Amino acid sequence: MKVTKDAAAAGRRLFRLCSPSGKLDEDKLRHVFKAVAERKPRNFKGILVTLQRLVRLDLAQRHVIVESAQQLDESTSQNIANKMISEHGEGLTFEYKINPALLGGIRIRKGDDVWDGSVKARLDKLSNAF
Numbered sequence: 001m002k003v004t005k006d007a008a009a010a011g012r013r014l015f016r017l018c019s020p021s022g023k024l025d026e027d028k029l030r031h032v033f034k035a036v037a038e039r040k041p042r043n044f045k046g047i048l049v050t051l052q053r054l055v056r057l058d059l060a061q062r063h064v065i066v067e068s069a070q071q072l073d074e075s076t077s078q079n080i081a082n083k084m085i086s087e088h089g090e091g092l093t094f095e096y097k098i099n100p101a102l103l104g105g106i107r108i109r110k111g112d113d114v115w116d117g118s119v120k121a122r123l124d125k126l127s128n129a130f
Helices: 005-018 026-039 044-061 074-088 119-129
Strands: 063-068 093-098 106-110 113-116
Touching: 005 026, 005 044, 026 044, 044 063, 063 074, 074 093, 074 106
Parallel strands: 063 093
Antiparallel strands: 063 106, 106 113
């Protein structure tokens, strides 16, 4: 759906109102979605699409995926979680996955950021150097 500049700007303003301290307030967000859906201002569909996109991006920025070749022990996963929370703040959600293709090490994804310390990444880098 094509979103006009006005609708996108209104959606961004409403999103900023729902996250005054940098953390998204779900109650305010529900109220905003309900108010926009009920009042149906001009380009309300574009406003809702913009709000939905911004919420999805915010949730992705707060979700951390930790991939490893083997199951991580409790202390290692807790150390990773503590380090990520200290660097990026509270409110992060963690998902741990096993990916045997990594061969060893770990890969951490948070939103669009990737920290790859896997053996596979090192081998790929080495093969690309030749």
